[in-house]
Amino acid sequence: MVTVSEHSGFCFGVRRALELVKKACDAGKQVAAFGPIIHNPQVVSALEKQGVRQLSLPEEVQQDDTLIIRTHGVEVEIAADLKRRAGEVVDATCPFVAKTHRLAKKLSEHSSLVVVGDAEHPEVRAAVSNARGEYFIVSSIDEARYLPYRDSYGVIAQTTQSETLFEQVLDALKTRCRLLRAENTICSATHKRVKAAVELAKKVDVMLVVGGNNSANTARLRCLCTAYCPKSYHIETEDGISADCFEAENIGITAGASTPIEHVNRVRDYILKRKNNGK
Numbered sequence: 001m002v003t004v005s006e007h008s009g010f011c012f013g014v015r016r017a018l019e020l021v022k023k024a025c026d027a028g029k030q031v032a033a034f035g036p037i038i039h040n041p042q043v044v045s046a047l048e049k050q051g052v053r054q055l056s057l058p059e060e061v062q063q064d065d066t067l068i069i070r071t072h073g074v075e076v077e078i079a080a081d082l083k084r085r086a087g088e089v090v091d092a093t094c095p096f097v098a099k100t101h102r103l104a105k106k107l108s109e110h111s112s113l114v115v116v117g118d119a120e121h122p123e124v125r126a127a128v129s130n131a132r133g134e135y136f137i138v139s140s141i142d143e144a145r146y147l148p149y150r151d152s153y154g155v156i157a158q159t160t161q162s163e164t165l166f167e168q169v170l171d172a173l174k175t176r177c178r179l180l181r182a183e184n185t186i187c188s189a190t191h192k193r194v195k196a197a198v199e200l201a202k203k204v205d206v207m208l209v210v211g212g213n214n215s216a217n218t219a220r221l222r223c224l225c226t227a228y229c230p231k232s233y234h235i236e237t238e239d240g241i242s243a244d245c246f247e248a249e250n251i252g253i254t255a256g257a258s259t260p261i262e263h264v265n266r267v268r269d270y271i272l273k274r275k276n277n278g279k
């Protein structure tokens, strides 16, 4: 049996960003995106074919561009620079991410800011660019345990972080400060996706997690599934399925937030076809 997990496919933030890009393209605008609009190489390349330029430096922006800011947002100084250079800026930052960035600013006004997340992730880089003072980024409980003692810490999480890690960091920080302020900024879409994937991973022999190799939330989802189904694999497309998967009786499929449901269904159909052909 091949089962697709509930809540697979694009999340609200990704769908919204792609609709904004489509709206700009349909209006005949010269569209460019600053950084990959979402972490899915196949979707980004399809957009490029429609004429959406991918930029990595503000200097590449042209005056006539309608510039799309990606779902993860950008650093405060870069956003200001982009606004000066582009004819129009469309902010496709996911509203949940934007809320995290606002909280980074607010909490850091009276506390040292701690962001639970990946230091290199664009969402986290954008969050800490809002900090009013000192900030720390932690990606493990050990990093939290060794933070210096402070009067007050204000803690947020990257929207796609693990709830367990967020809680463990909060626990560790209780002994590192007098006052702990925390805002759980992990988005509800992530929460539902992870819960459904873990439930499915408990019941299957092989778990396939579909998503871009550059997608941190897909990699994290694979890690979580491995705890319940040791044969859990991160694949970008059906080409990445290893031969032994086809021998498994029960196969589960889930996907990162930036994976179209069509990609998930393609993987499912490919497995079913191979299994039927083998009979």
Ligand code: SF4
Residues within 6 Å of the ligand: 011, 012, 013, 014, 071, 094, 095, 096, 097, 159, 160, 187, 188, 189, 190, 257
């Ligand atoms: S995973 Fe959540 S925070 Fe990230 S883009 Fe999707 S809805 Fe927004």
